[in-house]
Amino acid sequence: MAQINHFEYGWITPALSYALSVLGSVLGLVCAGRIRTARSAGQRAWWGLLAAWAIGGTAIWSMHFSASPSRGPGSATTCRSPRPAR
Numbered sequence: 001m002a003q004i005n006h007f008e009y010g011w012i013t014p015a016l017s018y019a020l021s022v023l024g025s026v027l028g029l030v031c032a033g034r035i036r037t038a039r040s041a042g043q044r045a046w047w048g049l050l051a052a053w054a055i056g057g058t059a060i061w062s063m064h065f066s067a068s069p070s071r072g073p074g075s076a077t078t079c080r081s082p083r084p085a086r
C-alpha cells in the first residue's frame with residue numbers, strides 16, 4: 001500500500017473527507033437546480049439557502065474538519081501571528 005506522508009491515521013480519513021465533499025457538492029447542486037422549478041420567491045430563497053448550506057456546510061466545512069485530525073497533534077502546520085514591531 002502506498003504511504004501517505006504526514007497522515008497518522010492512514011488514507012481512510014482523507015478518503016472519507018473527499019467523499020463528504022462530493023456528497024455535499026452533489027446535494028448543493030440538486031438544491032440549486034430546484035430553484036428553477038420553484039413557484040414563489042419564498043421557495044426560491046429556501047432552495048438557495050439549502051444549496052448554500054449544503055455546499056458551504058457539508059462540502060467545504062465537513063471536508064476540512066474531518067481531514068484535519070488525520071494530521072495528528074505533532075504536525076508542522078501551525079498558525080502563528082507575527083509579533084508586533086517595538
